[in-house]
Amino acid sequence: MKNNPIILVAGEPNSVFLEIFFKAIKQKKYKSPLILICCEKLLKSEMKKNNFKRKLNILNLDNFRNYKLNNKAINLINVNYLTNKKRQNINLVNRYITSSFDIALKLIKNKYSSKLINGPINKKTFLNKKFPGITEYIAHKHKVKEVAMLIFNKKLSVCPLTTHLPIKLVAKKITRKLIEEKIQIIHNFFKKKLKYKPKIAVTGMNPHCESNLNFNEDEKIVSIAINSQKKKGIYVKGPYPADTIFLKKNRDKFNVILGMYHDQVITPIKTLFEFDAINITMGLPFLRITPDHGPNQKMVGKNISNPVSLINAIKFLDKID
Secondary structure, three states: OOOOOEEEEOOOOOOOHHHHHHHHHHHOOOOOOEEEEEOHHHHHHHHHHOOOOOOEEEOOHHHHHHOOOOOOOEEEEEOOOOOOOOOOOHHHHHHHHHHHHHHHHHHHHOOOOOEEEEOOOOHHHHHOOOOOOHHHHHHHHOOOOOOEEEEEOOOOEEEEOOOOOOHHHHHHHOOHHHHHHHHHHHHHHHHHHHOOOOOEEEEOOOHHHOOOOOOOHHHHHHHHHHHHHHOOOOOEEEEEOOOOOOOHHHHOOOOEEEEOOHHHHHHHHHHHHOOOOEEEEEOOOOEEEEEOOOOOHHHOOOOOOOOHHHHHHHHHHHHOO
């Protein structure tokens, strides 16, 4: 689709997203029209607080395709957010976020757009233990079973095999099938969307890929899964010890490192690039990205939040048809 619009769900009402959104559209120009799904009153309030001025173009869902969109104004789909001024009501917040996602996914389903960015969301209160993360929530809403999280940077990206799981549950979730599935998703995403075949490294689960127990997952599960994918022509190697794969001489040989659990790969990638990365959900029939940071409620109203991750997210989608 020519000039495929980028849909942005503002997400958590009490977050730094609108602040970094203002900075992102002030600093950069984008060819793709941006459509913000947010509460109009909340948006105007944050514009006033951040001394940001721009006209609003309020969109009506009933005649959506008649609009000729550009970024001279903020293209807004209003979602009413009712709140108690004294304190936030979690149910009202959750209803607001759910409605925002429902509108965004409806537009995507109707093929108005294939690009989605969502602002940070408080997973603990919104998901209420029903899903490990927003990645799985969106996959469920769109009825997709096989997805993967990619923390993307041009120099190096990482993918956790398991996402927001307590450590004691990780070993139970690691299977040959899951590893093979994630390797295939990574390979297909890079080949289709980025137009090149990735070089994938896979970490072991145990320290140094060794175990003093009778069953070593790295020998019995991880290695076998890697070898099966090599036979399919995928460039994948490992398992590598997680404490050395991120050394420069090692990581420079790869485009993506697939790790066994969340912090095994997320911690080093954030140490290397801080927030110069974006969170992409691979495996969906559309592109979904979120800035690589949370709501950061402690910094709300201070006007010091870094917009680089959101800028990178918009720039990434802006270049892809």
